[in-house]
Amino acid sequence: MSASAEAIAVAAILIVVMAAYALFGGADFGGGIWDLLAGSAERGMAPRELIDESITPVWEGNHVWLVFILVLTWTAFPPAFAAIFTALFVPLALSVLGIVLRGAGFAFRHTAQRLHMRQLTGAVFAAASLITPFFMGTVVGAIATGRVPVHPVGNVLAAWTSPTALFTGFLFVAACAYISAVYLVLEARRRGHQDLTRYFALRATAAGVITGALAGGTLAELSTSSPYVYGRLTGIALPLVAVSIAAGIAVLGMLWLRWYHAVFLRATAAIAVATVVWGWGLAQYPYLFPTSLPLAAGSAPTAALVAEFVVAGLAVLLVAPAFAFLYYLQQRGRLTAADTDADLRLAARLEQTRPTQPAAAPASTGTRITTALVLAMIAIRAIRDVFSPSHRR
Amino acid sequence: MDALTHVLAVNAVNPVPARSQMGSSLGFHIILACFGIAFAAITMIAEWIGIRRGDAVALLLARRWSKVMAVLVAVGAVSGTVLSYEMGLLWPGLMGRFGAAIGFPFSMEGIFFFLEAIFVGVYLYGWQRLPPWVHWWSGMPIVVAGILGATSVVAANSWMNSPAGYTLSHGKLTSVDPVSVFFNPSTPYETTHMVLAAYMVTGFVIAGVYAVGLLRGRRDRYHRLGFAIPFAVAGILAPLQVLMGDIIARFIANNQPIKFAAMEYVTTTSRNVPEWIGGIFINGKVYFGAAIPSFNSILVGFSPHTKVIGWDSVPAAYRPPLVTLIHLSFDLMVGIGFFLFALAAWQGWWWWFHRRLLLTPWFLVPSAVSGVAAIAAMEAGWIVTEVGRQPWIVYRVLLVSQAVTSSGGVPITLGVILVLYAILTVVSIGVPMVMSRRWRQETPAEEDAEQVPYGPSPATASATGLPPPPTVPRASPGEPKSL
Helix, strand or coil: CCCHHHHHHHHHHHHHHHHHHHCCCCHHHHHHHHCCCCCCCCCHHHHHHHHHHHHHHHHHHHHHHHHHHHHHHHHHHHHHHHHHHHHHHHHHHHHHHHHHHHHHHHHCCCCCHHHHHHHHHHHHHHHHHHHHHHHHHHHHHHHHHHCCCCCCCCCCCCHHHHHHHHHHHHHHHHHHHHHHHHHHHHHHHHHHCHHHHHHHHHEEEEEEEEHHHHHHHHHHHHHHHHHHHHHHHHHCCCCHHHHHHHHHHHHHHHHHHCCCCHHHHHHHHHHHHHHHHHHHHHHHEEEEEEEEEEEEHHCHHHHHHHHHHHHHHHHHHHHEEEEEEEHHHHCCCCCCCCCCCHHCCCCCCCHHHHHCCCCCCCHHHHHHCCCCCHHHHHHHHHHHHHHHHHHHH | CCCHHHCCCCCCCHHHHHHHHHHHHHHHHHHHHHHHHHHHHHHHHHHHHHHCCCCCHHHHHHHHHHHHHHHHHHHHHHHHHHHHHHHHCCCCHHHHHHHHHHHCCCCCCHHHHHHHHHHHHHHCCCCCCHHHHHHHHHHHHHHHHHHHHHHHHHHHHHHHHCCCCCCEEECEEEECCCCHCCCCCCHHHHHHHHHHHHHHHCCCHHHHHHHHHHCCCCHHHHHHHHHHHHHHHHHHHHHHHHHHHHHHHHHHHCCHHHHHHHHHHHCCCEECCCCCEEEEEECCCEEEEEEECCCCHHHHCCCCCCECCHHCCHHHHCCCCCHHHHHHHHHHHHHHHHHHHHHHHHHHHHHHHHHCCCHHHHHHHHHHHHHHCCCCCCCCHHHHHHHHHHEEEECCCHHHHHCCCCCCCHHHHHHHHHHHHHHHHHHHHHHHHHHHHHHCCCCCCCHHHHCCCCCCCCHHHHHHHHCCCCCCCCCCCCCCCCC
8 A cells, every 4th residue: 555645745745844843943942052052141142132133033933833743743644643642752741841941931031131030031941942952853763763653552761762862862953053053143244243143153163063973973873773764865865865965064165264145055054954854754755654654554534635735735825925024024124122112102191291182972862862772672672582482492 | 323332442541630731731821822812903903093093102002012912922822832732742542533634723723823923023023113004914914813723723622522524434534524624513603702702801801900000090091091992892792702602502502412411400301491500519419509490491492391401311421520610610601701791881881971981990890800700701611611521522422531642641741731831820920010010110211221232223213103202391191081
C-alpha cells in the first residue's frame, strides 16, 4: 500500500511549515539565547535592546507556525500524533513549559520597571528560549531514529534520550542561535549600530561553525541509530544536504568579508537551515516513523487531507500578504514599541476645560410614549406566546 | 449504539487528573481569549471616536487600552498554545481516533489566529508612525479574525457535543466531511453564545475598572468615556445573550437530554416537570431549592404537558457526575445573565430619556462587579457544557476514559500548570494595575524626559491627527454634565 498523493502533499506542506517555524520562530528563540549570553546588565544592554526591538512586534505571528504544525499533524496524521504525544510526553511537556515562560517573560518584561524585576523576567525569557528548542530537537531526534512506538503505552524515556536525540536537541539550539545572529547582524546594520553589527557577526560565525559541527555529529550518529534515514540523507536527499553545507559556508564567507547584504545574507542563511529540514523530511519518506509507520497507514481519510490542502491555500492567500505587510512595516521602522502619551494627555486635559458641547436632546414626550407602547406590546405578545396552546406538541 | 458496547469492553484509565488539567487550562485561557476576541473592537470604537471627532480623551483611552491588550493577547497566545499541546498530551485517544475530523475547525482557527497575531503586531506597534486611518483599519482584521477564530474553535467543541460528518467502521474513522464537522448541529448555538459572552466579559470587565475609578471620585471625562464605551458594547449585547441562552437551553433539551436533565434536576422522564432554582441534589432529593411547578416543561415546550427526558433514561454509567455542580453553575450563569441585563437596561433607560451616565453608587457598585460577574457566568457556562457532557468526550461516541493518555506524568504537569497559571493570573491582573497607577502619576514633563532611546521626534505627535500639544498649565478637570 503506497501513500496517496494527498497524503504526500500534506506531508510536504507540513515540512514546509516546519521549515518556516525553524526560520521565524527559531530566530526568536535564538534571540533569547543571545539575550541569555549577553552578559551583565550593563554590558548586555545594547544587544538586549536590539534583540528586544527586533523580536517584539513579530514574535506572536512567528509563534503561530507552531500551532499550525500541531494542528496539521493531528488532522493529517492522527495515529502518529497520538503516538508521539504519548511516548514523548516528557520532552513535549517541557517544551511547552518553555513556551509559557517565554511568552510570559515577553509580555511582562516591558512593564517591569525596577531593574531586578526586569532581570528576573529577562532571565525567565532567556532560559525558556533555551529549553524549548532543545526539547523540540529531542522530539524530532526520537522520531527520526524510529524510536517512537506506533502504539505506545505510557512514556518512552529511551526514545528521546538516545545520543542522536540529544545531539538533535543541541543542534536545534545552535541552529536557532545561528539564524538569529545572522538576522541580528542585519538589524544592527539597518539601524546603523556599527559595533553591534560586528558583535553579532562574530557570534553568527561562531554559531555557524558550531551548528555545522553538530549537524555533522548528528549525521554520524544517524548512521548507526537510523540506517534508513542516514541512507536516504546520503542518497536521494544528498543534494539538499550539499546545498545546506554550501549555503552555510557561503554565509561564513559573507560574514568574513563583511558583505552584509540585506537580501543575500538573510536568504543564504535561511536556505542553510531550511534545506536541513527539507532533507530530513525527504529522508523519512515514505515513513512517518522510520520504518515502523508508513505514511499510508498513518494518514487521515482523503477528505480531511483535501481540507488541509484548502486550508493551506487559504493560508497562502490570506496570511502571506498579511505577513508581508507586517515585515514591510517592521523593516521600514514603522513599528515602534516605545511611545508616549504626552501629546494626548496634554490635549485631553485641555479639552476638559473647554465648554462641553450641548448634549443630544433627550427623547421627546412623543418618543417616550411610543417606546413605552411598543415595549408593552412586545411584552404582551411574549406572554401570550408562552401560554398559547398552539405551540403544544 | 454498537459504539456503546465497544466502549464498555475497554479498560478505563483514571481520567481525573487529565480532566482537571484540561479544565483549569481552558478555564484560564477562555478569559484571555475573550479579550483576544473583543478588546480590539472596543479599543477601535474609542479610536474611531478619537479620530473622527478629534477627541484626545478617546484617543488616549484607545492607546492605553491597546497597551493592556498587548499584555493580555500575549498571555492568551501562550495559554492557547498550551491547549493545543494538551489535546495531544492529555487526550491522544481522542486525537488518534478523531483528529482527522476535529482537525478541520482547528485548522481554520489556525489561519484566523495567524491573521490576528500579525495584525495585533501592526496595531500595537503602529500607533506612532502609521497614518491615523491606516492604523485604525489595521485593527479591523483583528476584530474579524477574532470572531471567526472563536467560531472555529468553538465549532470543534460543538462537534464533541453533537458529532457529525464522519463515518466509523470497526471503531476506525474511514471518511470525513469537514464541512459537516464544522457546521454540526450545535455550532450555530455554541459559537454565537461564546462570541456574545466574549464581548460581554471584555466590555463589563473594562467598564468595571472605570466604575471603580468613578466610585473613587475620579469623575472626569476620561473615566466617564472609559466606562461608557465598553459598557455600551456589553450592555447592548446582554439582552441578546439572554435570548440566545433561552434558545440554547431548548436545543440542549432536545439534542443532549441527559445534560439538560443534569442542568435542571430532571431525575425521571415525565410531564409537568418543575423548574428548580438553587438546591443541592443528594440521594434523589433536592434540598434548599425552590421549585416552580411545571415551569421547566413550559420553558422546554411552551406547555406544562411537555415531556422532559430525565437521566433515568440512560444507565448510571452514562450519567454526568456532580449534578449539583452542573445545576448550580447553570443557575449562576442564568442569574448573572439577568443581573447584567437589568444593569444594562437601567443605564439604557436613563440614557434614552436623560442622555446622561448614571453616576449613583447604586448603579456604579454593581457595575464595578459586573466584569467579575460576567467572567463567573462564562466559567459556569463552560462547567455546564463540559461537565454536563461527561462521561463522554465525544457525545455518545467516545468516553473520556478511552481518550486519556497512558503517560504517567499528568499529576505533575497538573501541579505545574496550577502553580504557573496562578502566577500568570496574578501578573495578568497586576500588570495593568501597575500600568494604570503609572498613568495616573505621570505628568507630561516626566514622560518626555523618559522617552530617550527610540522615542519618535516630537514631530510625529501630529500623526494622531491632533494639533501639536499646547503648553498651557494644567487645569483641574471640570465636572461637565454630559459625556
